[in-house]
Amino acid sequence: MINQIGAYSLYICLFASVYLIFKSYISSKNFDKKIDQTFFATLSVQLFMTILSFFTLVFAFVFSDFSNITVFNNSHTLKPLFYKISGTWGNHEGSLLLWLLVLTFFLFIFFVTSKKMNARYRILTILFQEIIILGFLLFILFTSNPFLNILPIPDEGLGLNPILQDPALAIHPPLLYVGYVGTSIIFSASLAALITKTVDNVWASHIKNWILVSWVFLSVGILLGSIWAYYELGWGGFWFWDPVENVSLMPWFCLTALLHSIIVLKNRNIFHSWTVILSITTFSLSMSGTFLVRSGILNSIHTFANDPSRGVFILTFLLFLVLLAIFIFFFNQKNFPDTHQRSFLVSRETSILINNWFMMFFLSVVLVGTAYPIFLEVVNDAKISVGPPFYHKLIVPFLIPFLFFMALGPNIKWIKDKIKKLNISQIIFLILSFLISFFIVFNTNTNYLFSTLLFTFSFYLFFKVINSFQKKNSNLSQKVSHLGFSIFMLSILLNGILSKENSANMKVGDEINFLNKKLIFENVKVESDTNFKKLIGEFKLKDNEKIIHFRPEIRVYSQPETITSEADISSTLFSDDFLVFSLIKNDGFFNVRYQHKPLMIWIWISVLLMSLGGVLSFFKLNEK
Amino acid sequence: MKKITLIVLILIISAFHSNISFADQKKNIDHITKNLRCLICQGQSVYDSQSDFALSMKKLIRIKIKEGNTEDEIYNFLKEKYGEWIVYEPEVNKNTIFLWGLPLILFIFGGLLIIRKVTIK
Amino acid sequence: MKNNKIFYFVVILIVAIFFVLLLGLKEEKNYSPQSNLKKLNNSILLKELYSGKNIFLNDLLLENELNLINIWASWCSPCKAEHPYLINLNERSDLNLIGINYKDNLDNSKKFLSDLGNPYDEVLVDSDGTKSIELGAIGVPETYLINNENKIIKKFIGPLDQDDYEDIISLIKK
Numbered sequence: 001m002i003n004q005i006g007a008y009s010l011y012i013c014l015f016a017s018v019y020l021i022f023k024s025y026i027s028s029k030n031f032d033k034k035i036d037q038t039f040f041a042t043l044s045v046q047l048f049m050t051i052l053s054f055f056t057l058v059f060a061f062v063f064s065d066f067s068n069i070t071v072f073n074n075s076h077t078l079k080p081l082f083y084k085i086s087g088t089w090g091n092h093e094g095s096l097l098l099w100l101l102v103l104t105f106f107l108f109i110f111f112v113t114s115k116k117m118n119a120r121y122r123i124l125t126i127l128f129q130e131i132i133i134l135g136f137l138l139f140i141l142f143t144s145n146p147f148l149n150i151l152p153i154p155d156e157g158l159g160l161n162p163i164l165q166d167p168a169l170a171i172h173p174p175l176l177y178v179g180y181v182g183t184s185i186i187f188s189a190s191l192a193a194l195i196t197k198t199v200d201n202v203w204a205s206h207i208k209n210w211i212l213v214s215w216v217f218l219s220v221g222i223l224l225g226s227i228w229a230y231y232e233l234g235w236g237g238f239w240f241w242d243p244v245e246n247v248s249l250m251p252w253f254c255l256t257a258l259l260h261s262i263i264v265l266k267n268r269n270i271f272h273s274w275t276v277i278l279s280i281t282t283f284s285l286s287m288s289g290t291f292l293v294r295s296g297i298l299n300s301i302h303t304f305a306n307d308p309s310r311g312v313f314i315l316t317f318l319l320f321l322v323l324l325a326i327f328i329f330f331f332n333q334k335n336f337p338d339t340h341q342r343s344f345l346v347s348r349e350t351s352i353l354i355n356n357w358f359m360m361f362f363l364s365v366v367l368v369g370t371a372y373p374i375f376l377e378v379v380n381d382a383k384i385s386v387g388p389p390f391y392h393k394l395i396v397p398f399l400i401p402f403l404f405f406m407a408l409g410p411n412i413k414w415i416k417d418k419i420k421k422l423n424i425s426q427i428i429f430l431i432l433s434f435l436i437s438f439f440i441v442f443n444t445n446t447n448y449l450f451s452t453l454l455f456t457f458s459f460y461l462f463f464k465v466i467n468s469f470q471k472k473n474s475n476l477s478q479k480v481s482h483l484g485f486s487i488f489m490l491s492i493l494l495n496g497i498l499s500k501e502n503s504a505n506m507k508v509g510d511e512i513n514f515l516n517k518k519l520i521f522e523n524v525k526v527e528s529d530t531n532f533k534k535l536i537g538e539f540k541l542k543d544n545e546k547i548i549h550f551r552p553e554i555r556v557y558s559q560p561e562t563i564t565s566e567a568d569i570s571s572t573l574f575s576d577d578f579l580v581f582s583l584i585k586n587d588g589f590f591n592v593r594y595q596h597k598p599l600m601i602w603i604w605i606s607v608l609l610m611s612l613g614g615v616l617s618f619f620k621l622n623e624k
Numbered sequence: 625m626k627k628i629t630l631i632v633l634i635l636i637i638s639a640f641h642s643n644i645s646f647a648d649q650k651k652n653i654d655h656i657t658k659n660l661r662c663l664i665c666q667g668q669s670v671y672d673s674q675s676d677f678a679l680s681m682k683k684l685i686r687i688k689i690k691e692g693n694t695e696d697e698i699y700n701f702l703k704e705k706y707g708e709w710i711v712y713e714p715e716v717n718k719n720t721i722f723l724w725g726l727p728l729i730l731f732i733f734g735g736l737l738i739i740r741k742v743t744i745k
Numbered sequence: 746m747k748n749n750k751i752f753y754f755v756v757i758l759i760v761a762i763f764f765v766l767l768l769g770l771k772e773e774k775n776y777s778p779q780s781n782l783k784k785l786n787n788s789i790l791l792k793e794l795y796s797g798k799n800i801f802l803n804d805l806l807l808e809n810e811l812n813l814i815n816i817w818a819s820w821c822s823p824c825k826a827e828h829p830y831l832i833n834l835n836e837r838s839d840l841n842l843i844g845i846n847y848k849d850n851l852d853n854s855k856k857f858l859s860d861l862g863n864p865y866d867e868v869l870v871d872s873d874g875t876k877s878i879e880l881g882a883i884g885v886p887e888t889y890l891i892n893n894e895n896k897i898i899k900k901f902i903g904p905l906d907q908d909d910y911e912d913i914i915s916l917i918k919k
Contacts, residue, residue, distance in 0.1 A: 235672040374769040387712025680874025705881035
């Protein structure tokens with residue numbers, strides 16, 4: 001019964017979508033300056049039906065309705081309520097339904113909040129957004145229907161993968177999807193603006209809100225995924241350059257570039273075509289991300305259940321959207337005024353171009369690194385792995401000039417500025433940064449010019465940003481974000497060179513000594529929880545006078561049968577102490593891995609600061 | 625114009641330095657195993673994995689280091705057994721020239737576009 | 746004019762990328778053994794299971810017969826499943842069967858062979874798994890067919906099944 005409600009409301013959505021596509025296409029042709037009330041009505045119906053269908057699925061999960069095949073495959077009666085709910089989007093079918101919900105919700109919000117804009121532009125945005133919605137609806141209904149029945153009705157479900165039963169991972173996908181889907185509005189709106197020839201500063205300040213929303217959600221979504229990987233996967237790292245992680249990073253680079261170039265469009269009314277290209281690329285990258293993750297073309301830790309027919313569908317749909325965008329772009333591009341306008345070398349717009357230049361480079365490294373193995377295998381039948389060393393080698397050296405430009409850029413004026421004579425405070429900052437860096441790098445026995453330079457420019461950026469807070473020239477959001485980024489760089493770098501770790505096989509009662517510390521394995525206890533059993537290790541770490549107790553766990557889940565290791569992390573503002581243990585085959589022995597990770601918490605705080613900058617900018621913009 | 629040439633020069637030099645510092649890193653088992661893919665795990669390095677395969681691999685690498693093999697000799701030995709797939713850092717050869725080169729080409733191209741933008745009349 | 750060229754270039758590039766991705770969907774995703782012929786390492790030294798003597802693996806390979814190396818362990822249940830095929834293969838006189846016992850308790854492995862039958866002409870012991878890595882194995886069970894020039898002509902990863910068995914028989918007959 002409940003399955004039927006969900007499925008029928010999706011069909012109603014489909015009709016609404018088809019209707020809106022025709023309606024908006026026709027009214028964009030013979031346009032009479034007024035927007036028909038039916039637009040609002042149909043959009044409302046569509047939104048309502050999507051919400052209904054989504055909550056139908058949530059209900060099916062909450063009440064463990066195993067007549068629904070999605071619930072049967074991904075849930076279990078013994079699962080805590082919270083994870084029953086989050087299980088709704090913890091699987092392929094449900095997560096697509098969530099995409100659809102965000103797509104329709106965003107379009108609705110767009111329609112309601114864009115009343116001041118050109119009416120034809122609004123209608124065309126609806127047209128393009130509805131094409132995307134229609135594509136997703138067809139995809140859901142024909143390859144990934146979440147409302148299929150199963151007969152006879154099973155008594156019990158198969159359960160949700162235990163490593164996904166985690167608070168951070170329960171809210172990570174929705175945030176990420178809001179970020180991804182937000183880029184769809186940017187895509188549709190920029191195509192609409194292209195056709196109506198309204199790509200200008202007014203459009204820029206209107207679309208900037210959407211860019212900010214997507215950017216903030218995407219940033220926080222990536223952050224949560226990273227925090228989850230840090231404590232749940234049990235390896236103590238926070239970024240593995242895994243293809244699925246890269247896929248979320250690519251639109252982020254593009255969106256960050258867009259966030260900067262839209263400011264130029266807004267203030268100076270130049271860079272029209274570049275901004276539109278970025279808008280199109282950002283959404284294409286979000287979509288390619290979906291394709292790469294869902295089709296099973298990648299080899300990764302977090303692939304969803306794979307089905308090649310899904311891959312073919314997304315790929316075709318994506319090709320259609322990209323070609324559509326390219327056609328529209330090339331046929332309307334001649335309307336832009338600024339193609340051959342000169343920018344001055346020392347100007348805010350050039351500094352933002354330089355930001356975009358680096359963002360595109362970082363993007364290309366991640367894109368090529370992720371996609372190249374797929375291409376090589378098809379073209380040459382050779383199999384290669386592209387892992388962390390590749391990304392580090394290509395990205396890290398370029399951070400030095402990037403940080404330097406970032407320290408200078410925000411202080412340069414629009415249009416044309418002069419290079420001031422070297423001012424004493426600048427030189428003091430630079431020398432101070434160099435001395436601190438030299439001291440740090442020298443003390444860690446990794447005495448390389450390269451590390452020192454990297455540190456120097458990170459500190460330089462940090463001091464410059466701190467210094468800029470004294471000036472009262474507005475733009476708090478930019479300062480906060482840039483401060484966040486400089487702290488991010490510093491904490492990653494310090495974490496990288498000051499981390500220590502030790503791994504050993506131990507049994508109860510063993511003691512090991514390393515790095516002036518003593519680790520004692522005191523006891524193992526067995527306890528039962530609602531849907532798993534756990535082994536709790538009791539460890540004591542003596543570090544000079546300080547004693548830290550660790551209680552890491554090994555959890556044995558029964559449905560589905562899985563063993564996970566839960567690290568115990570003792571976090572302070574200065575450092576994290578991380579301990580994880582896992583079973584090995586030798587009777588009685590456990591593999592115990594201890595890590596000391598300085599400034600870990602600042603990596604998370606700094607990303608939140610960057611996002612906070614975005615939030616501040618959003619609200620400041622709306623006040624006007 | 626001179627400034628830009630200078631910047632490009634700095635970039636090239638800094639890229640060069642990074643290679644030296646990476647190559648100079650002390651040869652140890654952790655460093656090597658972090659660069660090896662655990663073939664039976666999903667997206668884990670040999671270093672991070674506790675599987676039978678990874679444990680044996682760690683042991684073999686310890687033996688190889690004791691026997692005086694260099695890092696590159698160990699990689700080559702394993703590549704011969706398991707193919708390029710096992711190392712996380714693909715070597716530069718005719719198959720991977722674009723992997724390493726494409727981002728750098730795009731970077732130079734982008735730089736040229738910016739130079740053109742600030743120098744056109 | 747210039748824009749037209751860029752336009753066609755971009756469209757062709759995009760279509761080409763999508764075409765490659767489409768082909769990529771069909772590729773095998775997991776690790777698969779390389780098919781090219783590899784000569785065996787000639788310095789792999791292993792202990793014999795019953796006598797405890799050290800023997801070079803190469804010394805056991807026969808020049809006038811095909812050799813089959815099978816990596817197994819008593820704790821590995823797929824190994825039990827493929828065992829009958831090995832017993833059958835052993836009945837053929839033109840195949841030299843060498844077993845490598847992987848990371849095992851020696852008493853258990855002897856018991857395994859006495860319970861289920863010993864199909865091997867020689868049984869060697871790889872107690873820490875490092876010798877199997879030198880052979881290029883990723884786990885148990887794995888089976889390699891080796892020709893008279895000490896080259897691996899076929900690798901079977903995972904337990905042998907009926908198809909693999911027939912494959913081996915047909916290769917012997919050649």
